[in-house]
Amino acid sequence: MMSPPRTLVWFRGKDLRITDHGPLVRGLAEGNVIPVFVLDPYFFDPHRAQDLPHRIQFLLESLEELARVIASLGSTLICLQGKSVEVIPRVAEAWNVSRVLAHRWVEPFGRARDRQVARALRVPLELLEGETLHPPGTLRTGSGSPYSVFTPFSRSLRREAAIARPLPAPSTLPPVPSQALREHRPPPSLSELGICRNANLQPGGEQAAHKRLQQFLSRGLGRYGTGRDHLGQDATSRLSADIKFGTLSVRSIWWAVADRQQDCCHESVERFLTELIWREFSYSSLWDRPNLLKSPFRSSWTNFPWREDAAGWKAWAEGRTGYPVVDAAARELIATGFVHGRARMITASFLCKHLLIDYRQGEQHFMKYLTDGDWAQNNAGWQWSAGSGCDAQPYFRVFNPVAQGEKFDPEGAYVRRWLPPLAKLPSRYIHKPWAAPSPVLEAAGVCLGKNYPHPVVEHAFARQRFLDAAKAHLKPSP
DNA sequence: TTTTGAGTTGTTCGA
DNA sequence: GTCGAACAACTCAAA
Numbered sequence: 001m002m003s004p005p006r007t008l009v010w011f012r013g014k015d016l017r018i019t020d021h022g023p024l025v026r027g028l029a030e031g032n033v034i035p036v037f038v039l040d041p042y043f044f045d046p047h048r049a050q051d052l053p054h055r056i057q058f059l060l061e062s063l064e065e066l067a068r069v070i071a072s073l074g075s076t077l078i079c080l081q082g083k084s085v086e087v088i089p090r091v092a093e094a095w096n097v098s099r100v101l102a103h104r105w106v107e108p109f110g111r112a113r114d115r116q117v118a119r120a121l122r123v124p125l126e127l128l129e130g131e132t133l134h135p136p137g138t139l140r141t142g143s144g145s146p147y148s149v150f151t152p153f154s155r156s157l158r159r160e161a162a163i164a165r166p167l168p169a170p171s172t173l174p175p176v177p178s179q180a181l182r183e184h185r186p187p188p189s190l191s192e193l194g195i196c197r198n199a200n201l202q203p204g205g206e207q208a209a210h211k212r213l214q215q216f217l218s219r220g221l222g223r224y225g226t227g228r229d230h231l232g233q234d235a236t237s238r239l240s241a242d243i244k245f246g247t248l249s250v251r252s253i254w255w256a257v258a259d260r261q262q263d264c265c266h267e268s269v270e271r272f273l274t275e276l277i278w279r280e281f282s283y284s285s286l287w288d289r290p291n292l293l294k295s296p297f298r299s300s301w302t303n304f305p306w307r308e309d310a311a312g313w314k315a316w317a318e319g320r321t322g323y324p325v326v327d328a329a330a331r332e333l334i335a336t337g338f339v340h341g342r343a344r345m346i347t348a349s350f351l352c353k354h355l356l357i358d359y360r361q362g363e364q365h366f367m368k369y370l371t372d373g374d375w376a377q378n379n380a381g382w383q384w385s386a387g388s389g390c391d392a393q394p395y396f397r398v399f400n401p402v403a404q405g406e407k408f409d410p411e412g413a414y415v416r417r418w419l420p421p422l423a424k425l426p427s428r429y430i431h432k433p434w435a436a437p438s439p440v441l442e443a444a445g446v447c448l449g450k451n452y453p454h455p456v457v458e459h460a461f462a463r464q465r466f467l468d469a470a471k472a473h474l475k476p477s478p
Numbered sequence: 479t480t481t482t483g484a485g486t487t488g489t490t491c492g493a
Numbered sequence: 494g495t496c497g498a499a500c501a502a503c504t505c506a507a508a
Contacts, residue, residue, distance in 0.1 A: 142507055149485065149505055229487080278486085345487070384486090396500055397488045404488090463489085467500095475502085 004031035008092055010102035011037045011077070014131055015246035016062040017206045018069055020166035022128040023101035034095060034176045035070055035077045037063060038084045039187055049193040054201055054337035054371040055244075056193060061204030062247050063187055069206065075173035078184045084113055089120040095180055100125045103246075106136055106283050107375045108290035133250055133280055134161040136287035146288035148297070150391045153284070154277045166252040200336045201371055202241055209247035212238055213256060221260060225268035229342050231325070232413030236341060237272065240372030243279070250276060282380035285390050293379055296388035300474055304388070306358035315456045316351050317365055319418075322455035324431055325405035326350045328418035335418075337371035342408050348385035349399040354462040356469060359386035387470070395470040398463045405431035421451040 007027035015021060027033035042048060049056045067077040080087045092100055104127035105111060118125040129135050139147060139156045147153035190197050202208065216237040220227070227235025242248040254276055261269050286292050296302060315321050319330030329343035339347070344366075351362045363382040367373045383389025409415060412430030416423040422433060424444035429436035433446055434455060441448065448454055 141505085145506095147506085151485065152506055274486085342487080349488095391485075391505095393486080393488075394501075394503090399487095400489060471501095 005098040006032045006034065006096065008088070008095070008097040008100045009033045009035045010088065010100055011035060011066065012102055012105070013037075013059060013245065014105065015103045015249075016059070016066050016204075017169075017209075017247050017249065018066070018073075019169040019206065020130070020249035020252050021169075022130045022167060023103060023126075024170065025167045026128065027101050028170055028173070031098075032174045033075070034097065034180050035075060035173075036088075036091070037066075037077055037079050037187075038087055039079055039081045039185070040083060041081065042083075044081075044188055044193065046192070046194045049195060051368060052373070053195045054198060054369055055373060056195060057190060057198060057201055058204040058241055058245060058337075058371050060187060060190060062206070062245050063204075065205030065207060070173060073170060073173040074175055076176045076181060076184065078176060078180050079187055080183055081185045085116045085120055088117050089122070091180070091183060092121055092123055095177065097123060099123050101128065102126075103128055103130045104135075106131065106287050108286075108293065111290075130249060130251070131246070132283050133157070133163045133254055133276065136280075136284040139284065146284065147281070148285070148390050150278065150281050153281050154274065157277055157280060163254055164251055165255060166249055198337065202238070202338070204241075204245065204247065206247045209239070209242040212242060213248060213253065217256060217260060221257065221268055221272065222265055223268065225265055225271050228271070229408050231328075231340050231343055231409040232411065232417075238338070240338070240374075244372045244374045250279065278380075279377055281390070282376040285380065286376040292383070293375060296386075297383055297390050298388050298392070301386070301388035304358075304473055305356075305469055307356040309355055309357055312355040312456055313357055313361065315453070316347075316355060316357070316362075320453045320456075321350065322434070322453040323350065323401040323405075324412075324415040324419055324422055324433065325409060326401050328415045331418040333366070333369045337369055339366075339370070340414070342404075343414070344381060345385060346399055346401055346404045348382055350401055352382075352386040353398045353466040354401075354457055354459070356462075356466060359383065359388065395474065396467060398466060400459060400463075402431045402459065419452070421446060 007030065009023045009027045018024060024033060070077045080091065088100060100121060100123065102125070105114060114125065114127060134157055139153060139160065141147055141152065147156065216239065220235045220237060223235045227233045239248060239253060243250055243253070254273065257269055257272050289297070317330060319327035321327055325343065326347050329339050329347040332343065333339045348362055351357050352359050359382040363378055366378050370378065380389060384392050387393060387395040405415065410427065412427050415430050422430060425433060425436065425446055426440065429440060433441065433452060434448060446452055
């Protein structure tokens, strides 16, 4: 008698969940499954891991919980060490599986890896949708080209995309064969990778993710429309890392929010869904233009005269620019692996426009520390801020860090939290300590140049310098 | 093919 | 303090 087909379900760091997991559900429906995760030495090398400590921590916690949940359902998450392109074909052969199922990846290196694995396998590698709401590369303008402006993309998605309802988590899983069990190698611990656990990070894992989603639905969503821009308010979802690692599927989040349309502020729901569509737009853009991770979307920006400025860079990265809201963001990033969305824009704009430093340097820095660091979205955000991206803002829009601070952090709650030396400064001066009279500074215990820096560059000067540079570069005289 | 309306998130200036 | 206009033209998407 023929045994039922055996499927290798390949979990890959962007789908660390069992709810709404297409490959798992499909595999189960048609036979037995062996859940696998590959610990690629590229990431799990101590040297390399220290370059992305926050994501490694979140990943390991999520992986640990996934293994626990899979065990509680009767199976085992088999962790394998090595390069996917070698390991997956080897075990597929040894375990006699009839196919490999995984979610499709969009990043160029993921696509290249999957092509290599598929070539090396003797059985099919089937890649299922699920990382995005809608398959990237499928929405097209009337002339058949990819969208490069958000609004028509968004309209098209809302018109055409049938966003699937999330799949339920399986209630039991078949045990894995002993030959697979023998291959299991537990993941390294954080300390084995030379990383100190950061207690300020969000906890990883599907359970914590669901808790965050519920918390957002009950507390944040209702005031999301107006509150999301306010740095000191807790009105954003904080689900970015869960989306990045797939501890929640983006479809689950879509429907959890969309279903609140009735009992929630309509505008808030719409705005949040639009944010999810922005993610789709970034993913779709990267799918259609894999070069985006290397080169500006607008070719006119290719040789933009960014400055080399080691001192300016250091001040920005360490949160010592003298502009409180910019510095608060830098501190928040390193301390917590997260930065409020509005603060990301302010600080990105400052690096590119006030300091005239290449957006790719900032992009890389964000990728190092952000727990939610996502290639498509981070790149899209930075290119938007620099002015080189898809649907970028016109170059003459230069964020004023003082005005932004006063508008979105009027009491200075955000600044006070991340810059303790300024905590006692009156709100009136919290975003421009240099403008405070000496007695005020003294009373607040602020000593400019000692416990808080003078501005690294004067706003009006920096703004004009950027405008001049952009004008000269983008519109060269005939 | 040509035309037309429109484009996430801003700032500054002057009335 | 508030308001509207200027910023600067370009290119996208659809008709």
